[in-house]
Amino acid sequence: MRKLRTIFMMVILSLFFLVPVHASNTEYVRDDYGLLSSSETATLESLAKSVSQKYNVGVYIRVENDYTGYSSIQNYAEAVYADEQLGSSYNGNVVMFLITMEDRSYRLLTHGSTANAAFTDYGQKQIASDVVSYLKNDNYYDGFQKFVTDCDQYLKAQQAGTPVDTWIPDSSYDEAAHQQTMSYIRYGVTFAGAPLIALIVCLIIKAKNKTAGIKYEAQNYVPKNGVNVTGMQDIFLYRTETVTHINRDHGGGGGHFGGTSINSGGFSGTSGHF
Amino acid sequence: MAEQLTNYQCPNCKAPLHFDPSIQKLKCDSCGSEFTIEQITAAFEEKNREAVSIDDAKAQAKASATLQWTPEEAQHLRAYNCPSCGAQLVTDETTAATSCPYCGNPTVVPAQFAGSLKPDYIIPFHYKKEQAVDALKGFYKGKPFLPSAFSSENHIEEIKGLYVPFWLYDGDAMGNLQYHGTRMHTFSRGDDMVTVTEHYQIGRQGDVTFDKIPADASSTMPDELMDAIEPFDYNDIKNFELSYLPGFLANRYDVDSESDAQRADTRMKNTTIDSLRSTIIGYEGLIPQVENVSIQPGLVHYAFLPVWLLSTKYRGKNYLFALNGQTGKMVSDDLPVDWGKFFLTFIIIAVVIGAAAWFLIGMMA
Numbered sequence: 001m002r003k004l005r006t007i008f009m010m011v012i013l014s015l016f017f018l019v020p021v022h023a024s025n026t027e028y029v030r031d032d033y034g035l036l037s038s039s040e041t042a043t044l045e046s047l048a049k050s051v052s053q054k055y056n057v058g059v060y061i062r063v064e065n066d067y068t069g070y071s072s073i074q075n076y077a078e079a080v081y082a083d084e085q086l087g088s089s090y091n092g093n094v095v096m097f098l099i100t101m102e103d104r105s106y107r108l109l110t111h112g113s114t115a116n117a118a119f120t121d122y123g124q125k126q127i128a129s130d131v132v133s134y135l136k137n138d139n140y141y142d143g144f145q146k147f148v149t150d151c152d153q154y155l156k157a158q159q160a161g162t163p164v165d166t167w168i169p170d171s172s173y174d175e176a177a178h179q180q181t182m183s184y185i186r187y188g189v190t191f192a193g194a195p196l197i198a199l200i201v202c203l204i205i206k207a208k209n210k211t212a213g214i215k216y217e218a219q220n221y222v223p224k225n226g227v228n229v230t231g232m233q234d235i236f237l238y239r240t241e242t243v244t245h246i247n248r249d250h251g252g253g254g255g256h257f258g259g260t261s262i263n264s265g266g267f268s269g270t271s272g273h274f
Numbered sequence: 275m276a277e278q279l280t281n282y283q284c285p286n287c288k289a290p291l292h293f294d295p296s297i298q299k300l301k302c303d304s305c306g307s308e309f310t311i312e313q314i315t316a317a318f319e320e321k322n323r324e325a326v327s328i329d330d331a332k333a334q335a336k337a338s339a340t341l342q343w344t345p346e347e348a349q350h351l352r353a354y355n356c357p358s359c360g361a362q363l364v365t366d367e368t369t370a371a372t373s374c375p376y377c378g379n380p381t382v383v384p385a386q387f388a389g390s391l392k393p394d395y396i397i398p399f400h401y402k403k404e405q406a407v408d409a410l411k412g413f414y415k416g417k418p419f420l421p422s423a424f425s426s427e428n429h430i431e432e433i434k435g436l437y438v439p440f441w442l443y444d445g446d447a448m449g450n451l452q453y454h455g456t457r458m459h460t461f462s463r464g465d466d467m468v469t470v471t472e473h474y475q476i477g478r479q480g481d482v483t484f485d486k487i488p489a490d491a492s493s494t495m496p497d498e499l500m501d502a503i504e505p506f507d508y509n510d511i512k513n514f515e516l517s518y519l520p521g522f523l524a525n526r527y528d529v530d531s532e533s534d535a536q537r538a539d540t541r542m543k544n545t546t547i548d549s550l551r552s553t554i555i556g557y558e559g560l561i562p563q564v565e566n567v568s569i570q571p572g573l574v575h576y577a578f579l580p581v582w583l584l585s586t587k588y589r590g591k592n593y594l595f596a597l598n599g600q601t602g603k604m605v606s607d608d609l610p611v612d613w614g615k616f617f618l619t620f621i622i623i624a625v626v627i628g629a630a631a632w633f634l635i636g637m638m639a
Contacts (some may be wrong), residue, residue, distance in 0.1 A: 001369055007527060009396050051405060055282035056324070060558060061308075074363075163529075166406070171540045175493045182635065182638065184637060185470060186349065186631070186632060186635040186636060189628075189631040189635060190501040190629075190631050190633075191628065192633075193625075193627075194624045194625075194627040194628035194631055195620075195624045195628075195629065197623070197624075197627055198619075198621075198622075198623035198627065199619045199620060201619075201623055202419075202616055202619055202623070204420055205419055205619070206419050206611055206616065208417045208418075208419075209417055209419060209608060209609040209611060210608045210609070211495070211502060211604075211605040211606055211612075212498040212501075212502040212607060212608075213498050213501065213502055214497060214498055214501050215501040215502070215504060216540060216541060216544050217541055217544050217545045217548065218484055218487045218538070218541035218542055218545045219483050219545055219548070220504065220505040221484050221486060221487045221505075221547075222482060222483065222484060222485075222545065222549070222590075223483060223485050225481050226482055226483040226484070226485070227480065227483075227549045227550075228481050228482070228483075229478065229550065230479045230480050230481065231476055231477060231478065231480070232477070232479075232481035232553065233475070233476065233478075234455075234474055234476035235472075235474060235475040235477075235478055236472065237473040237474060237475055238472075238473050238475055239470060239472050239473070240470070241468060241470050241471075242468070242469045243463075243466045243467070243468050243469075244466065244467045244468075244469070244473070245465060245466055245467075245578045253277070260520045269569035270569045
């Protein structure tokens with residue numbers, strides 16, 4: 001009996017030690033540099049966790065001193081992803097904003113099919129721009145909060161089937177012709193359309209000077225219930241159908257959406273300084 | 275000799291009476307006594323009968339003899355003696371109510387209302403002369419292209435309250451309309467946009483009743499003005515009495531009801547088509563195939579309707595205004611246009627819209 005109790009206690013203890021290991025993997029916000037207060041960290045942690053669970057994409061924030069031992073912050077960010085097994089909780093879908101304070105660098109990293117679809121190259125640059133505008137002013141808490149709320153919006157857009165992206169015209173798209181067309185429209189509306197509208201307005205005002213005229217109707221002299229409709233026929237004869245092919249091109253010319261550039265490791269991202 | 279004219283004089287002081295629109299009674303200019311239409315009608319009934327008894331040809335002969343008119347001109351003139359001052363009044367053959375140019379007494383020619391010439395109805399004046407003048411000032415507002423000098427410089431040359439003779443046409447119109455109608459709806463199928471057009475044969479039959487469509491029965495009244503002051507409110511229409519006339523001018527009709535009937539028929543036909551067509555709804559396209567309307571004429575009523583006529587002169591040209599004496603609706607001939615204002619407005623609007631378009635399209639390009 002005592003042996004069984006000992007085994008039971010060992011199992012309980014082993015579980016107790018396992019929990020912190022798992023917790024460290026699912027730590028959404030880690031500030032090794034000490035930029036954030038404990039309450040700020042807790043708030044961001046709660047926010048990031050909420051968004052992560054909502055879309056099944058891990059949203060992480062990491063603050064480090066430097067990336068010594070790695071050739072670039074990009075490599076360092078991928079190493080963090082691997083070392084901390086960030087992808088294990090959400091089928092490899094991760095978006096992480098990592099900064100190193102020594103050289104004031106940042107790396108926005110994404111991994112996994114859902115995350116890479118939601119955070120296109122264009123979208124990544126937009127988010128990075130949003131966050132950096134705060135970091136430049138040493139407003140780290142607001143910057144990271146902006147990162148999490150941006151992630152929420154971008155993931156929501158992706159879920160709706162319309163990820164935030166930009167339209168890139170084909171090389172065949174004739175920008176010069178488009179500009180010329182717009183130029184014609186501009187001159188036409190300005191020098192022909194505007195005078196025409198002005199003339200119509202003036203003629204309407206001028207018509208106020210004419211108030212007399214022969215009457216051709218007598219609606220005022222139809223007594224109540226004076227109209228008696230005795231027959232109404234609406235007979236279907238035949239049906240015609242015309243089919244027009246829809247040009248699904250975006251805008252006036254050909255092209256495609258920017259999409260997401262993914263490296264051989266399945267990562268995508270953008271880097272810079274703040 | 276019996277008098278051919280009737281002066282409506284105050285039974286109390288013998289001063290002239292005139293109809294006052296504000297109280298809808300006859301009022302004495304001198305002592306201020308007021309009399310209802312019924313009172314005056316009863317008092318002057320015998321006098322009017324005597325006036326009618328005078329042979330119209332005799333009056334015509336007198337006009338011809340007294341005044342040196344040609345026989346053709348004399349045919350269209352009438353001469354009367356004013357019962358108040360004895361002066362001789364020469365009027366045209368249609369004058370039914372006027373005033374003596376010498377003593378100013380309102381006079382009525384009862385012979386113009388004898389027998390079949392007697393109107394069935396009359397709508398009394400509700401607007402007084404002063405109100406007509408005020409209405410003209412208000413009429414100039416809301417007309418930005420009217421020359422500023424037109425309202426400031428021109429003065430009313432003449433203003434007169436006139437009972438205009440009208441024919442009022444009753445009738446029924448039966449319509450049979452046939453149209454080809456189309457309904458369209460569009461949907462997408464794969465990469466195609468499909469537009470389905472359904473074609474229908476549409477028929478409508480029905481009849482419309484009309485009650486008292488007016489058409490002025492005076493050749494001297496411009497039809498455009500008389501049509502434009504409509505509508506009149508027939509809730510206020512009265513059986514005709516001569517007592518409504520003192521103080522106003524009146525002419526009997528000189529366009530017969532058959533000649534005016536075409537105007538009423540056209541209005542009945544158009545309104546019947548509009549009424550039946552308004553029951554056709556839900557179609558994007560409607561092509562008329564048959565629009566047959568047959569008119570069943572009804573009674574034709576003869577009525578005197580109240581009109582204030584005002585004439586002004588601007589740069590040598592006369593402008594005529596007409597005010598519905600019952601409702602106060604005013605209309606006019608085509609008024610002059612200040613072309614300077616016109617072109618200035620044109621340029622301002624064109625420049626503003628042009629600049630906005632230039633800027634906005636430039637941003638979009």
